[in-house]
Amino acid sequence: MAMGMRARESVNMSEDLTQAIAPYATALHDVSLQSHCLSCFHRIPAQSPHDMSCTMCGSVRYCCSDCLISDCEVHSSSGECCFFVKHLREASPSTLTEETSDIRAALRLLYSLETRGLVSSDSVSSSNRIGGLSASGIREVLEEGGEIAEGVLEGSLLMLSARKSRMKNYVDLSYGLTIEKVALWAVMTNSVEVQISEEQSLGIAVYGPSFSWFNHSCCPSASYRFVLVPQNEGCTSNKPESCVVPVSKGAAPDVWHAWQNEEAGFAHAQCKYGPRVVVRCTKPINKGDEVFITYIDLLQTRIVKYCYRIGLVKVQGLRCDARNLKLPHNAVTDPAIEDLDNNLQQAISEYSFLDDSKACCDVIESMLSENLMNDLQQEELSPRKYILHPLHHISVSSFMILASAYRCSAFKSSTDNLHGENCDFIFRMTKAAAAYSIVLAGATHHLFLSECSFVTLLSHFLLSTGQSILDFAECIKGETRKNMPEAIFSFASCSTNSAKHDSVRYNQFRSTCEKFGKHLLSLSLQCWPFLAQGIPCLEKIKNPIDFSWLGPAIFQAFQLSEEDSFNLSGKHAPATLIEQQKECILSLAVCCITYSKYLARSKSFLFVTLGRLEESSSDWAVKIFDLNNGAKVYSRIKEYYLHFAKCLLIPTSINFFRVMSVPNDQLTNIGPTYKYGKNHFEHVDRRSGFPVMADEYDRSSYRRSGADDEEGGYNKTNTGDYGRSGDDYGRDTGLFNKSSNDDNESGYKNTNTDEYGSTGSYNKSNTDDLTGGFNKSGTDDYSGGGGYNKSGADDYSSSGGYSKSGTDNYSGSGGYNKSGNNDYSGSGGGYNKSSAGDYGSKYKDSSTGDYGRGDEYKKSSSDDYDGGYKKSSSNDDGYGGSGYSKPSTGDYDSGKNASNTDGYGGSGYNKSSTDNAESGYNKSGTGEYGSGGGYNKSSTDNYESGYNKSGTGDYGSGGGYDKSDAGDYTGGYNKSSTDEYATGRGKTSSDDY
Ligand SMILES: C[S@@+](CC[C@H](N)C(=O)[O-])C[C@H]1O[C@@H](n2cnc3c(N)ncnc32)[C@H](O)[C@@H]1O
Incomplete structure (x- = not known):
């Protein structure tokens, strides 16, 4: 029984089909564990005051206490924490290098399903499902053996070991297959890479049936995007209810149970902050039609690898409703193609590792010259001679690499000098880069006309093509750049807000794209012969935009005029570039950029899947240099821009460019550097469209600009300097200055x-100084690796935050501890109190026993805590009113109850009659709060971890707003013994803040 999703009603293109769906389980990739929050997936800012890590395993980080609190149970109870500890300790060095996100996601998935009663041995054995998710094919894969089977076996053993050490009464529910293997396989066949905006994939997520039941197609009708909470809560989805329903033939009751469970919102309750996914249709869909997404990158050369991952090849064979993209049969199936693919991968890895762009270009160009077909009809007669179709993914990938490598070479040389031979070399490199970019954009455009899922790539390649052609236009002007005026064109961007919720009319969109195609075609016809001249494999490409010259088997994209057909025949290829063609080149650049802008805008309606070309709020700017008369060239560009924008949806903002003179020594080459990475889309420069070099600052954030660049972010104006003036980081008002x-x-x-x-x-x-994070060295210091530590007798030595070891201290893992009677020294982040009972501007103590500055955390009079954490009467231990209250004689009323005099019975912050409560905020013996989790107190008035209390009469919970009778507030808002607040927003002298 296979599940799928179908449309409940007919939907137009670009409508959300689902609401924002919460994950069952997530896992950051190993490389992101130290840079991103394990719970919400947001990047943790450098030196964040709220940053926290798990003090047990030390392997994961959180951006704030909310994230830590919401995730700590699953991190610990799923066995993930033990996995880190055991895996790091016991694993062999070779396994240590293996990515562990699948295993961690599987541990979390199992825990999540078990706590909801969704793991059933029946389901596993009869239908190969777990929690409604398909795990089909696992038996076949294990029987067959090989790399994948080994991965499942090894991973499941690691999971088993971590789970057994976590659970005392471990029960294996499955028959024959361990439940760990099934869960791991379910992750491998159902998880998706979480990619936000232009960043690399951060990790993986497994969603419940409402997302996992979408099947794959190479011609998908829907796409998906991720949104992070809480920051993006406002822009999740505009869908009040889902437009899709499951399609299945005879699903078992427990499978429906899983579906209903998810519909009831349990995943949302359990995973408060994990990345949400929203599915959006990219084509009009009729009521009842099955909706498909794609599991693969459609241009990915090694599709088979991905198909293994999703189980398609192994299990059922690729079932695809893909329309044939009209690739000739032999081009797809010929075994020689595999050799070509291997050659290509070899050239790429040499380029990546040896940084030898010339060698890479030579290998690929000779491969293309030998194998690229230039007339399909003729080639069909002798199919062994030329086997590579120009639209085959190997050809398209080759164009992509060549465009990138040539541009990289030109850029590197232009930083040397711009005279003589070098100038000629740059000219040739820039010309080749422009030519390969055009054919890449043209090929992608051709694929796009047949399958609109290519929109993202097309938009991406058009932009880089526009930039490459502008580089070449600059080169054509020749000469050096001395005293050249510089122009900055700012292409107006559309409002991203409006893009979020509107939908695009399919027909209008198609016809606009076709109009752009025709512009590209007629412009390229005039300058292509010149651009391709001298490059043998490109000379075979008669037209880079319309591939109908290959013969009738090729999709006919455009109706050509007689004149165009004549041009296409290549009979009048000009050897030199005349003035008119120069104009044409400039116009082609602007057309590419304008078209890219249009698609990017539409894409944000249509596809947000990979988001590599997400619209930014700032306009996209182009700089160009012109020796003679900058203004003239700029007005031409403006004219072209208006021309292309006229019939389109692009705003034609009046102030979209300016011309200015820049002192010669401040001219910087804005051409981005790029390099083909190991992974196609690693570190993509969003302007060039190509992967960036390791030492380059991605322009989306760490920008590098000229003297007048104020793009924000981490700017660097000249050597060694980030920002506008000598020692300045960034702009004048922003952060990090x-x-x-x-x-x-x-x-x-x-x-x-x-x-x-x-x-x-x-x-x-x-x-004293702070060496790393919020550290302080020396006897009083905070030497530990993590934040806020302090070593030595009074210190906070453990790796986690805010800890303090020693007699009076709170040596355990948790935070907000207190070292001595009046000391709140640990928490560098602030909330300190001086000896005079004063808490400065924030969190202050207005009178001796009083907390607060009017509204927060205060204590109004002798023993009373007014708002929040109150204490209602003078001599009880309670906190009246709401929150953690205790109304009278030793009793904690609602929520945080005490069942009798001393007890904290029931649920919440309780105490049982025997002074002991097994879970939660326990108290195990006299004066002590148990051994279990949470906010315990040891027998000697000490609370080993977390929110502790050190002396008589004080309020131990470090996290809370406590007060001891010695004027001491042990938790959080601490005060050190020397009346000093050593770090943070604290106070350094004796009595004020
Ligand atoms: C994420 S699940 C999709 C929902 C699945 N059909 C189910 O019954 O739960 C992925 C699995 O669905 C199956 N699948 C998805 N798309 C497929 C396709 N185009 N051809 C064959 N099997 C496909 C494969 O078994 C794959 O491992």
Whole structure:
């Protein structure tokens, strides 16, 4: 029984089909574990004051306490935490290099399904399903053996070991197959890579049936995107209810149970912050039609690898409703093609590792010259001679690499000098880069006309083509750049907000794309012969936009005029570039960029899957240099732009360009560097469309610009310097600034040699320094690896945050501890209190026993905590009112109850009659809070971990807003013994903040 999804009603193109669906389980890739939050997948800012890590395994990080709290149970109970500890300790060095995200996601998936009662041995043995998710094919894969089977066996053993050490009463529910193998296989066949915007894939996620039941097609009718919560809560999906329903033939009751469970929103409740997925249709779909997504990158050369991953090849064979893209049969199936593919991969890896772009170009060009067919009809007569169709994915990949490599060579040389031979070399490199870019864009356009799922790639390649042609246009002008005026064109961007919710009319979209195609065609006809001249494999391409010259078997894209047909015949290929053609080249560049903009805009309606060309709020700018008369060229560009934009949906903003003179020494080459990475789309430069070099700053964030560049982010104006002036990081008002005299007005400041500012965060007193994170070295320091640590007698030595070891301390893992009577020294992040009972501007203590500054965390009079964490009467232990209250004689009323005098019975923050409560906020013996989890207190008045209490009369919960009778607030808002708040927003002198 196979599940799928079909449309409940007819839907137009570009409508959301589902709501934002929460995951069953997620796992960051190993490389992202230290840079991203395990719970919400957001990047953790450098030196974030809220950053926390798991103190047990030390392998995962969270961006804030909310994320930590919401995730810590599944991290620990699923066995993931043990997995890190055991795996790192016991694994052989070879297994340590293997990616572990599948295993971790499987541990979490099992835990999530078990806690919801969705793991049934019947389902596993009869239908190869777990929690409604397909695990079909696992038996066949294991029987057959090989790499995948080994991966499943090894991974499941690691899972088993981690789960057994976590669960005392481990029960294996399955018959024959261990449940771990099934879960791991379900992850391998149902998980998706989580890719947000232009970043690399951050990790994987497994969703419930409402997403996992979509089947694959190479001509999909829907696409999906991810949204992170909570920041993006506002832009998840505009869909009030799902437009799709499951299609199946005789699904078993437990499979429906899984579906209903998800419909009831349990995944949302369990995974509060994990990445959501939204499915959107990319073509009009009729009521009842099955809806398909694609599991693969449609241009990916090694599709088979991916098909293994999704189980398609092994299990059922690729069932695809794909329309034939009209590729000739022999081009797809000939075994010699595999050799060509291997040659190509070899050239790519040499380029990646040896950085030898010339050698890479030579290998690929000679392969293309030998194998590329230039007339399909003729080749059909002698099929062994030329086997490579120009639209075959090997050809398209070759064009992509060549465009990138030539552009890279030109860029490298242009940084040397621009005279004589070198100038000629740059000219040839730039010309080749432009020519390969055009044929790449043309081939992708051709594929796109047949299958609109190529829209993202097309938009991407058009933009890089436009940029390459502009580079070439610049080259054609020749000469050096001395005293050249510089122009910056700013192409107006559309409003991203409106793009989110509108839908695009299919016919209008198609006809606009065809119009653009015709513009591209007629422009390229005039300059293609010149561009391809001298490059043998390109000379075989008679027209780079319309491939109908290959013969009638090829999809006829355009109706050609007689004149165009004549041009296509190549009978009048001009050897030199005349003035008119130069104009044409410029116009072609603008047409590519404008078309790309249009598609990018439409794409945000249509496809948000990979989001490589996501619209940014800032306009896309082009700089160009012209020796003679910049303004003239710019007005031509403006004219072209308006011409292309006229019949389209692109805004024609009036202020979209400016011309200015820039001192010669401040001219920078804005051509991006790029390089073909190991993975096609790793580190893609969104302007060039090509992967960026390791040392390059992706322009989307770490931008590098000229003197007048104010694009925001982490700018770098000249050598060694990030920002506008000598010692300045970034723009004048943003974060991470450093002014010329070592002082940064806000954010991460350094007021004098040893000090990090006086008013902002993360300050450091002048006698000690902070070596990493929020550390302080020396006897009083915070030497540990993680944040906020302090070593030595009074210190906070453990790796986690805010810890303190020693007699009076809170040595355990958790945070917000207190070292001595009046000391709240640990938490660099602030909330400190001085000896005079004053908490500065925030969280202050207005009178001796009082907390607060009017509204938060306060304590209004003798023993009373007004809002929030209150204590209602003078001598009880409670906190009246709402929150953690205790109304009278030793009793904690609702929620945080005490069942009798001393007890914290029932649920929540309870105490049982025997002073002991097994779980939650326990108390195990006299004065002590148990051994279980949470907020315990040891027999000597000490709370080993977490929210502890050190002395009589105080309020141990470090996390809370406590007060001891000695004027001490043990948790969170601590105060050190020397009346000093050593770090953070604290106070360094004796009585104020
Ligand atoms: C994510 S699930 C899709 C839902 C699945 N059909 C089910 O019954 O639960 C992926 C599995 O569906 C099957 N599948 C999806 N698309 C397919 C296709 N085009 N041809 C054959 N099998 C496909 C494969 O067994 C694959 O491992």
